[in-house]
Amino acid sequence: MRYGEATVTVVDPRSYMTYQPFLPEVAAGSISPRHVVVPLRRVLPKAEVLTGRVTSIDQDRKVAVVTPLVGEAYELPFDYLVIALGAVSRTFPIPGLAEQGIGMKGVEEGIGLRNHVLEQLDKAESTTDENVRRKALTFVFVGGGFAGAETIGEVEDMARDAAKYYSSIKREDMRFILVDAADKILPEVGPKLGTWGKEHLESRGIEIYLNTSMDSCVDGHVVLKNGLEVDSNTIVWTAGVKPNPVLARYGLPLGPRGHVDASPTLQVTGTDYIWAAGDNAQVPDVAARKAGVENAWCPPNAQHALRQAKVLGDNVISGMRGFPQTEYSHSNKGAVAGLGLHKGVAMIVMGKMKIKLKGRLAWYMHRGYHGMAMPTWNRKIRVFADWTLGMFLKREVVSLGALESPREEFYEAAKPAPAPAATQAPAQKAKAS
Structure with a gap:
């Protein structure tokens, strides 16, 4: 856009963007957590970045209500609106899940999982109670898609x-236990590679239970649909995602699963000034439909979101200037997944040909693709530096669990001490008299 033509305002509850495909490696300590997040104010120097949440939208008046981190909510007027809230973990009303579960959608959860797992080893080493030890050394992962398979592979490593x-x-x-309600894991890479991935994880001692689900996990007592019961301090939930539920408050047309209903141009259905993209948008997969796949929608992954963003940006400017909109069309290029150090699966689509890789070569493809897709050269270099150092230095196995409550030790040192018994005696005598 021309200088001064418009003001771009970004509202987000966090002041950074997380590259989620790297969260399993954050949990394993292969990448520093700071290197998988991109500070918004640094990469968007010409935009106005507000740290807060959009709680409601008035389409008639064209204002959004923003609730900041502190202070009262206020109205923010707009001419054009982009909805890109992403997705949240898809959960079910399972007893104990909210109290015991650990998600894998944010860098905070990746760091927390790493610290938590290492703390369980500390507990097991320090106790003489066999039940406590067994519970600490049992790790349950629910969900066998990319997030679940990659996370259990990295954490086990x-x-x-x-x-x-x-x-x-x-x-x-x-x-280590992996549970999925489907009849296979890693469906994104196809049945053959999915079967190889399952066999590979099982060869590492990971138990995999398919066609089953978790009924409850109250106080860490995990009950599976197939009758298996185990006690575990670690229950990782990676059973899919769903659109951010706040979308229901915006008055936008939603699809059957809660996504914003968008056209192939990424414009929200029935509007000419609102666009949506990424995991919160229901966008027709034009390329798949041309190939004969009926009712195909773009899947919620980085491959589509990154490319949709570019088309969306062009279409917003076209809408401002009265030019025609461009349809988003992208043919699937395949999928890659890492299952731990030097282990992975990859399916590369080249026209009508599919190249399937497994093992170390697929792991290189996984790191190469995501390393180059990581936003900004600053973060690319830092991620590749982490990987390079990891070739020569041993993996860090330090737990920093105190990060979750950093003031606890200071509070214990600074809180008022109880009065000595000697100073209390006169008062007690006076009261008795």
Whole structure:
């Protein structure tokens, strides 16, 4: 846009963007958490960035109500609106899940999972109670898609390395369980690679239960639909995503699953000044429909979101200037997944040909693709530097669980001490008299 032509305002509850495909490697300690987030004010220097939440939208008056981190809510007028809230974890009303579950949608959860797993090893090493030890060394992961398979693969790899530093813990003492309601894992890479991925994880001692689900996990007591019951301190929930539920408050047309209903030009149905893209948008997959797939929609992944963003930006400017809108069309280029250090699966689509890779070569493809897709050269270089150092230095196995409550130790040192018994005696005597 020309200088001064418009003001672009970004409203987000966080002041950074998280590159989510790297969260499993954050949980495993292969990448520093700071290197998978991009500060918005740094990469959007010409935009106005507001840290807060849009709680409602008045389409008639063209104002959005913003609730900041502190202070009262206020109205923000707009001429053009872009809805890109992404997705949140898809959960079910399972008893105990809210209290015990750990998600994998944000960098905070990746850091928390890593610290939590290492803390469980500390607990198991330090206790003489066999039940406490068994519960600490049992790790349950629910969801066998990319997020679940990659996370359990990376975390198992890290725990295997960390166990070398504990005198009383071996890999055989740990129990890793992967649960999925479907009949296969890694459906994104096809049945053959999915089967190989399952067999590979099982060869590493990971138990995989398909066609089943979790009924409850109250106080860490996990009950599966197939009758299996285990006690675990670690329950990781990666059973899919759903559009951000706040969309229901905006008065926008929504699809059957809660996505914003958008046309192939990414304009919200029935409007000419609102666009939507990414995981919160229901966008027709034009390329798939041309190939004969009926009712095909763009899947919620980075491959589509990154490309939709470019088309959306052009269409917003076209809408401002009265030019025609461009339809978004992208043919699937395949999928890559890492299952731990030097292990992965990849399906590369080249025209009508599909190239399927597994093992170390697929792992290189996974790192290469996502490393180059990481926004900004600053973060690309830092991520590749982490990987390079990891080739020569041992993996860090330090738990920083105190990060979750950093003031606790200071509070214990600074809180008022109770009055000595000697100073209380006169008062007690006076009261008695």
